[in-house]
Amino acid sequence: MATYDNKHWLLSHIRNSFIFSDDTGICEAAMGGENIAHQLNVSQYECYPGVDGGDDEEESDVLGQSYDLHADSDFCRRITGRYRSNTAVRLQKMEEERRIQASIRHVHWDKPPLTLTGKEMAELFPKKTLTSNTAKTQPHSLLSEIIQNHPTLPANPFRDYAKFNGDSQWGAGVRCFKIWLTMLNGEKRNFPMQVSVMATARVLDLIGLVCWRCMAEYSLSETALKESVDYYSLHIAEDDGEVDWDFPCLDNRESVTKFTFNFLALVERDPKQEPPDKHATSVVIKAPNDPQIPRNRERVSESEAEKKQGDIDARIRAPMYESFKVYMLNKVRAKTEVHLGVSADKVEIFPVVQQRVSAKFFGRLKASTHDMDSVVACDLVDTKSNNRATFRLVYDHSTLSASLDSSSSSSPVFKNHDFEATTEVANLIVQKINHILELKPSTRRKEYLTHREHKSHRRKSFHLGPR
Numbered sequence: 001m002a003t004y005d006n007k008h009w010l011l012s013h014i015r016n017s018f019i020f021s022d023d024t025g026i027c028e029a030a031m032g033g034e035n036i037a038h039q040l041n042v043s044q045y046e047c048y049p050g051v052d053g054g055d056d057e058e059e060s061d062v063l064g065q066s067y068d069l070h071a072d073s074d075f076c077r078r079i080t081g082r083y084r085s086n087t088a089v090r091l092q093k094m095e096e097e098r099r100i101q102a103s104i105r106h107v108h109w110d111k112p113p114l115t116l117t118g119k120e121m122a123e124l125f126p127k128k129t130l131t132s133n134t135a136k137t138q139p140h141s142l143l144s145e146i147i148q149n150h151p152t153l154p155a156n157p158f159r160d161y162a163k164f165n166g167d168s169q170w171g172a173g174v175r176c177f178k179i180w181l182t183m184l185n186g187e188k189r190n191f192p193m194q195v196s197v198m199a200t201a202r203v204l205d206l207i208g209l210v211c212w213r214c215m216a217e218y219s220l221s222e223t224a225l226k227e228s229v230d231y232y233s234l235h236i237a238e239d240d241g242e243v244d245w246d247f248p249c250l251d252n253r254e255s256v257t258k259f260t261f262n263f264l265a266l267v268e269r270d271p272k273q274e275p276p277d278k279h280a281t282s283v284v285i286k287a288p289n290d291p292q293i294p295r296n297r298e299r300v301s302e303s304e305a306e307k308k309q310g311d312i313d314a315r316i317r318a319p320m321y322e323s324f325k326v327y328m329l330n331k332v333r334a335k336t337e338v339h340l341g342v343s344a345d346k347v348e349i350f351p352v353v354q355q356r357v358s359a360k361f362f363g364r365l366k367a368s369t370h371d372m373d374s375v376v377a378c379d380l381v382d383t384k385s386n387n388r389a390t391f392r393l394v395y396d397h398s399t400l401s402a403s404l405d406s407s408s409s410s411s412p413v414f415k416n417h418d419f420e421a422t423t424e425v426a427n428l429i430v431q432k433i434n435h436i437l438e439l440k441p442s443t444r445r446k447e448y449l450t451h452r453e454h455k456s457h458r459r460k461s462f463h464l465g466p467r
Contacts, residue, residue, distance in 0.1 A: 156215045157227045161208030163315040163439070166196035169344060173199045173440055175256050179210050179234075180241045180265040184223050190241065192263065197256055198439055204252035207232050210266055230269070237265035318435035319344035324425055325352070328365070329390070329418040336365050340419065342432055344440070346371050347393065349417070370395045372440060376414065376448035378433040380426060389426035393417045393433070396444045412447055 018027045116124070166174035178192040193213065197206050208229045215225060226232075233249035243265045250259060321343035327335040328349070341348035351365040370393075377394040384390075397413040421429070437445060 158208050158212035164198045164201040164205045164209050166198050168319050178263050199257050203250045235265045237263045315435050318432050326419045326421040376445045389423040390420050391426045
């Protein structure tokens with residue numbers, strides 16, 4: 001495409017391009033004798049330099065032709081086949097290295113022969129006496145003062161109900177409520193607390209969960225909670241926080257899934273109408289006057305409290321994802337090292353680095369994932385003397401088949417995986433999976449437990465008749 005609008009220049013450029021690009025020489029013979037640019041009437045068009053026929057013909061011929069074409073030197077060398085020799089290239093490299101070495105200076109470092117005596121060293125580096133500034137006092141923050149004043153924080157008395165917290169769960173197994181807290185002081189009672197509770201919880205468990213969150217989120221000066229859930233009840237409330245006293249309080253024994261109210265209010269019970277200790281029982285134990293008995297009783301109570309606290313912490317951490325390195329047992333191949341990932345939603349099995357010999361004969365072990373709804377049981381099978389234990393994970397295989405083939409039957413097909421690990425890790429995995437199964441009950445698990453009971457009953461009732 002031409003970017004110049006002079007007619008004479010365009011005609012000259014087209015003419016010279018045809019002559020230069022034609023290898024046969026026919027264009028040069030046909031177009032060399034005539035020049036159309038000189039035959040045109042100059043007065044009608046813009047004159048191109050050299051067309052009006054000046055005296056300096058050489059200058060007009062140079063300006064009237066196209067731009068000169070210069071061939072590349074590499075192109076000429078490729079045509080003629082002439083390259084630089086290896087000697088010339090090597091000499092050029094040596095010259096460049098010589099020029100670089102000329103700008104570098106080498107300095108030889110030697111240790112000084114003179115050595116200083118101890119006296120001279122003491123004069124060069126004299127000792128200085130450091131004085132501590134005792135007058136300056138170190139600043140103390142409010143947090144450090146609170147920690148010093150309260151070295152041991154009181155335990156939350158409602159920690160047993162933390163296992164019903166549904167903030168880390170999703171799906172139909174969680175119910176959400178907005179609870180108005182009537183016992184709060186100040187402006188904080190004007191905003192409801194959004195609580196997510198497991199669908200398997202009761203109203204009493206929901207009250208304990210709300211009290212547990214109040215103790216964790218608010219200070220003692222903002223709320224004055226009593227140490228038992230029997231002092232509180234849940235009432236139906238409006239969206240502005242007003243309690244509807246026309247309806248009675250919710251029954252503590254009912255499930256939270258029975259009620260579809262979005263707003264509830266936590267109200268302190270009237271001790272005159274319904275005493276909080278109506279279901280409480282007191283036991284008095286009389287023991288002989290032996291000073292050793294109270295000490296043993298205190299030790300037992302402390303150990304039971306620690307065990308109960310550990311079980312509560314394990315239930316709270318159960319829905320969180322954890323990965324364990326165990327060995328998967330197979331009937332044909334040797335045991336394979338795998339990563340067993342357990343969370344509230346699924347159980348993942350990822351093989352570690354495969355051995356070449358076992359993969360060659362038995363094939364590579366593929367990764368698998370089982371939904372927690374399809375897992376029905378996890379139990380210890382065997383405990384060995386070398387601190388090793390075997391546990392079994394039972395799952396419903398029909399859910400996977402139904403997802404792949406919609407026409408397949410929905411009858412449960414129970415299969416299992418056997419794993420081996422240290423006794424501590426095996427107990428931890430079994431406890432974690434069982435806690436998750438307790439929080440997420442399913443119909444498949446009920447069917448499996450019924451099937452296992454029938455199977456064990458048949459084994460017990462089996463006997464040989466007379467021959």
